[in-house]
Amino acid sequence: MVDKVVTRDKFNGKIEYFLTSLSYAVGLGNVWRFPYLCYRNGGGSFFIPYFLSLLFLGLTFFVFESSIGQFTSLGPLHVWRMTPIFKGIGYAMFLMCTFVGIYYNMIVAWSIYYLYNSFLNLKNVPWSHCDNQWNTLNCLEDGKNVTGSVNETLSPSQEFFYYNVLNKSSGIDQLGNFQPHLVICLAISWFLIFLGLLLGAKSLGKISYFTAIFPYVMITALLVNGLQLDGSGDGIMHYIKPNFTRLGEISVWSDAGTQIFYSLSICLGGVITLASYNPFYNNTIRDSAIIVVCNSLTSIYAGFAIFSVIGFMAKQINKSIDNAADQGVGLAFVAYPAALSRLSMPGIWSIIFFIMLITLGFGSQMTLVETMIANLIDFWPEKLQRRKPFVLALVCVIMFLGGLPMCTQAGVYILQLMDTYSVPYSAFIISFFEVIAIAWVYGIDKHLDNMRTMMGFNIWPRLYWKLAFKYFAPQS
Incomplete structure (x- = not known):
């Protein structure tokens, strides 16, 4: 392990740390996964397990990771010198960060392609009708099959996503050809990541003023527009209507805990990395609590914007909201674009929506890549500290190449495979060993004393945080 002192970048003030985090x-x-989980798991009653998971799992781990990152001023690889036998946690975080970064930017690339098509077709976006060259006999437009009579039908939005954006094959074993438009969009997204991180934490902090604030402006614009649409009230009621009988199902509680890990991006190393750029004497509990609460309120707020428009679309096509709203990427790239295509000047609203997605994606992606860079520099500081732009460029190129298989016709299957298995199980395992390493081996009392040294006052209530770190977090 390298013991040389690493000169760390620092944020220019607390606001930059808060906005970047x-x-x-x-x-x-926050835009597609939380709203879907909420109405699938009992609507408003899902808030109960969600906020309990937030309190005992999300907040605890965010404070936990922030405090060790700030105290050591080290990245995820070397922060575990506090308990060297657990240094494998850092390597696991690095691998998770790599996998997530590779497929996450592919979703941003899809958004860039949708944005490009929105600019080209302001009045009549291509996913609003069945007159395109990629449409099949299965295309169903406004309740009428305009190209033939078949048993299984698809909407124009589905066909645009499946047959134009993805041109997907029949399965993961059929890679097919590279899709040039996806390769170009993926290259653009990685080039923008490179430019955004060229100056390290300083540029990351400055860009966060845009990436943290702009999505709220866009969500508000979409919500205000959505509330004026016929059927928006039905969509919102479907989103928040409680079904308390669902609370007896273990899957509901599991989804709540998993969403907290997804939403806060804990156990990926990003929280530790950002905290390591903080001044040593900083109130990490206060900052963490504000960030965690704001993140969860954002998920709820975005849900209102999403389902106000989904309710409108469901009424337009005379379907139930359960059938109108797809799961996961289908909500962002099929259902919501289809709803926007029914508005006046659909291209303008689509531009707003996909700029929002791109901004949200870049905000998380830049921290993931910065975490990888910090890990590498911490590992070889004497060689890489002065060559950070080269390291950044090399990482971006390697991860771009790693994402190329997702630009093939089987790309969506590869992405879904990585999304399903790269985070949920790994994050829970990593979190368990994090607790063992610090709370049990290093010593929870010693760690709380470290936090007192940083913040300048006794942690209150000390007993709560002691129980939370040692028992509540791993039990959750």
Whole structure:
């Protein structure tokens, strides 16, 4: 292990740390994953397990990771010199960060392609009708099959996503050809990441003023527009209507805990990295609590914007909201674009929506890449500290190449495979060993004393945080 002192970048003030951490935590999952989980798991009653998970799992781990990052001023690889036998946690975080960064930027690339098409077709976006060259006999437009009579039908929005954006094959074993438009969009997204991180934490902090604030402006614009649409009230009621009988199902509580990990991006190393750029004497509990609460309120707020428009679309096509709203990426790239296509000047609203997605994606992605860079520089500081732009460029190129298989016709299957298995199980395992390493081996009392040294006052209530770090977090 390298013991040389590493000169760390620092944020220019607490606002930059707060906005960067908020931008990292608030990502694409806040827009599509949380609203879907909420109405699938009992609507408003899902808030109960969600906020309990937030209190005992999300807040605890965010404070936990922030405090060790700030105290050591080290990245995820070397922060575990506090308990050297657990240094494998840092390598696991690095690998998770790599996998997530590779497929996460592919979703941003899809958004860039949608944005490009929105600019080209302000009045009649291509996913609003069945007159395109990629449409099939299955295309169903406004309740009428305009190209033939078949049993299984798809909407124009579905066909645009499946047959134009992805041109997907029949399965993951059929890679097919590279899609040139996706390769170009992926290259653009990685080039923008490179430019955004060229000056390290300083540029990351400055860009966060945009990536953290702009999505709220866009969500508000979409919500105000959505509330004026016929059927928006039905969509919102479907989103928040409680079904308390669902609270007896273990899957509901599991989804709540998993969403907290996804939403806050804990156990990926990003929280530790950002905290390591903080001044040593900083109130990490206060900052963490504000970030965690703002992140969760953003998820709820975005849900109102999403389902106000989904309710409108459901009424337009005479379907139930359950059938109108797809899961996961389908909500962002099928259902919501289809709803926007029914508005006047759909291209303008689509531009707003996809700029919002791109901004949310970049806010999280830049922290993931910065975490990888910090890990590498901490590992070889004497060689890489002065060559950070080269390291950044090399990482971006390697991760771009790693994402190329997702630009093939089987790309969506690869992405779904990585999304399903790269985070949920790994994050829970990593979090368990994090608790063992610090709370049990290093010593929870010693760690709380470290936090007192940083913040300048006794942690209150000390007993609560002691129980939370040692028992509540791993039990959750």
